[in-house]
Amino acid sequence: MSEEVVEKPNKNDLHSELIKKLTSLLNNENTDDALILINDEQFSASLVDCSWDLIPIASGYLNSYNIKNKPDLFQCCVTLLENIASRCDPAETLLEFIEQAECLDNDTKFCTILRPIATCLKRLEGSRGRSLEWCINTIKSHVSELPVPENQKLEGDEIVLLDTDPAVFRIVNVYQAILPFLKLFISEVSLSHGEIVIANQRELLLSSMISLLGKPFCYLEFEDKKSLRRMLADDILKCITHLTGNPFRFFEYVEKRIMQVSNPKSFKEDYIEKDYSSTKEANHLTDLFTPTDMISDLAYANFYYLILGSDLQLPWVPCVYHPHYVLQNCLYLSSCLLKNPEYLLILKGLALIKAALVRIDPFSVDTDALELKIYSKFIEDLSQVMIYCDVREQRESSFEVFKLYFRIFTMEAKYLLIIHLYDVFNHSGLRSCLTSIVKDSVIKCLESDPIDPSFTGKRIYALLVKACKMPFLSSSDLVEISDEIIGSLNFIRFLVIRDKTNLTGVWNFTAKLETDFIHPLREGLNMSRAHYQLKIKDLEAQDKFNKSQTQNEASKSNDKISITVGGKTLPTMPTREKINFCLQAMNAFDVMESILIRVNECIEQRLLK
Template identity: 30%
Template sequence: MEPSVDVVELISNLLDTGKYKEALSVPNEQKHKDSFKDNCWDLISVIVGKLQDDTIIVKPSLHGACEQLLALIVEASTPEEALLELIEQVEVAKNDAQFGVILVPLQQLLKKLSVKRGRSLEWCLNSISTYIENIPIPEHHLEDKERLLMDCDTNIRRIAKVYSMLPPFYRPFIKELEQSHSNMKAKQIINAFLVSLLGKPLINIDLDPDNNAMSEARQCCSMIIQDICTLEKNIFRVIEYINICHKENQKSVKKANASNDDEIAPYEHREKINMTTLAGLAYTLFSGHFEVPDANIPQVYSAEYTVHTVMLSVVHLLSFTEYGLLAKGIALCNAILKHLPDNATQTLLACSVHFDLCKNLMNVAIYSQYEPLRKEAVKLIGLHINKFVYSGRIMLIKYLIETANHSGMIGYAITLYKNSIDLSLKDATLDKCFTGAQFMNMIKKICNLPHGAESDIVELADQIITSLNFLRYLALRDSENKTGIRDCFQMIESDYLEKLRTGLNMSKAHYEEKMKEIEEGKGLGNDTNISVNVGGNVLDNIPVENKKEIINSALNAFHLIEGLVARLSECININKMQALTMDCE
């Protein structure tokens, strides 16, 4: 009687020693057939484990032998058992060669399970998307045309390569579904998988058509969109989940996984269908960066619904710091604002997403490390605000002033307010939101020194300069007192200008003293250590010349503000004189 042979060890040794033909002949040998069939589970992990990323190049015969052995296992094994082991191998795959070689036998087994495929298909797709999500994303801090270099990055190329493996795997199942319209669950399973692919890592990659029109990543994304549209004729059925996810996040709802996976609908798996993956879908559909069939985006939905839903995705994308996500948020925002009608009613602002958009655009404009995105964010703030009627604009401008905590941004908000008043003054009748209590309230906000005369003038310089220019403009432009600016003069002079003059005198004296100390310290040698506080920042261990330059810049700002204060006072007096003249007449 022949001793029993460990088929797993036998095939493993034959593959290791390069005896590929012998390894392939084992399953067909009568003495090994039963053992081969009984050990398919263990053989799968051994065979897959032989592959490295470069195996197909340095040992193409080994790669081919592994593919053929897996095909033989599919024929010999019990489909359910082999499928579970292949799914596990996807989850533990150590490289893309192992991941790729598993897809073909996985597809073949799923085809065998045509009747019981539902849950098995979902498990397979979930394991695939989990593998893809774990691919690391590089962040090189490149801007503009430099982003073209991203396609040379190892991980970017890896992502494109892995994504290119997917359509040959799932498209046969889509073709089956096109012929049979009854299996709605299977359609949703595949579509939910495709939507999840638009999240991490693809959402982190630059897909801008101007810079990367022919990139592999864009081509992969285009294929995914086509397949989503093939499965779902009305794409708003998926877009609606943006609202659902947003509401869940607001209420901090965490959907618990049911003990029976059948109880959870494909679009309810939040680890796959969440705000990030849905934001990726919204970007591909509405940014204009990809071709989308018109039939898949029905026009029966109101512009308000479309704007508010997609805007939630914009807000989510703008909450990140990575270039790829921010750039997509900016592009999507630009596109969706075109759907918002001009002179939109302020009632739309009952939806808080508009204020959230302002907040996130403001954060990008102030804090993003990418200058082009900062500039675009500033433009979009103005574009968004100016889409509304005057009363709506004032609500958003007021929100900016109250929440910005940044002198330059507050100054920009004041400029937007000034431009709106200027437009309204050209109309036959001044809009009532620029008069009375609303106007007085805005003037108080614009003339705000948070700490009175002790406020940091340097830190507030942009805001102060813009405020003074605005008040001077209004004193000259509104000679007929349509806004009621004359009723504000006393408050402006006593609560703002007087404190500002005091603050300027204190600040000038402080900085001039610091300059004197530096100049005197310079003559005493290099050991003199003088720290200077500018705009709340201590300038220590900085070369003397740089300190002098910074202090001179501050002193110049003080002189500019002094000149504007004097000019504003003069304009206020002129306006008062005009009022007296009109009274005499």
């Protein structure tokens, strides 16, 4: 009797049948049968072989709609993916999972797939190679595409309204998935292990944790200690301290960026074109920390803001670094924050630099420091906040920082910085602030024993030339530069009243002051006063005429008489408002004239003696 031959199912047929059945069950939302099919012994081997086809099918159901409206279907697909990650070849399936995780518009899918990716990586262990780096790059790509919160002009307690921004919810949700994923591998390479063989993985994770503090996370507010944002920031810092015992070590890389700004050619020669022969040195500068595409300036700035500028406590903060070195790096990072238009970044930049400045002793930063461009670059960026930021609290805070900043320099360094800034600053209010600092510095020089020469002699004349824009043009628009003119006149008045014995040398230059500043200013005041008196007369006649016209006719006639300040015509406004502006200008002229008269009296009295 012949034996019946039982043919085994073709392997390809089993693959096709499994994919076809599973697709049908998922389409029909028959999750129970789908889970049974996955564990069916007949298809067990096929599951391993056709994972590349199954992963995209199951991943297609991972979206926000299904997680809310079809939780069973969603969970079934999650189980299937976890099953594949735990049973199939981890190296092969990892690549497919990474490909599926590249979904910039689907946070639900991205966050969910991180779990099976972690399973694959854990199974790789010692043979992980560059697999973790690929996964981290995928995470970075997704994070970089997240939207930032709307730039809202909020003051004081209003800042809590940032919580209502949908972008904040999205950022928090994504970070809540990313951190547990990375923690799995941080625990393997934390400082408590100390094995050299995992040093590269430790540095990779360290770099990635700092980079997560950049965009968009740096756009979040961290003051609310009970908020998820604050908890996430705290969590990231704790992870960093598990990977390095010195959170200030990254100043080394910030310093390289400062050098690049100060001397781009030297930086290129030292750090890019240099041929590194030793593997150790090459690995160091393959550099997970210096290039901005690895860690952005905003990431470093936010990192040190959290350490120095907020009340977020670390287990330890190094105290061996010189405060001047810390300041130098914070100047660069603060500038990176201040030059952004976002109010929250400006707030962090001011908090960071203020925290660094209060650690500096007065009159301790010498002229050598000014060789670094960052010292002048910072004050230029700060000045933009002082002038243009439309949040009152931040303007006031920036002015406090401005005063703190000048407090740290020696008299010699302060003189050199002020001379430079007079050439840089065009805004009348800022130039007036500089003149006020000059006045305070002269007082300090006169009070020292012996007298400090930094603001005396030819130097005081050089400062007067800058402050008074000598030789002064009588045709200058006095309304536009009224602040600096009043500041300069007050400074001259202070000098001639305080320095009766010519310790500063100001009396050596009074004739030059009269010729190049006082006389042309007097002429300018007379011309400006006559101009605005005529303008007021014309505007009052126009206002009287407007009252006799209809509203539409009066509105049209408002443009007939224009007012020009600094070469620019003021925007359209009612005639009465134009009159008020002219009256304010006349008041400014009166102030200038009264101080000018007092200056003349003081000079004449001394000449008579």
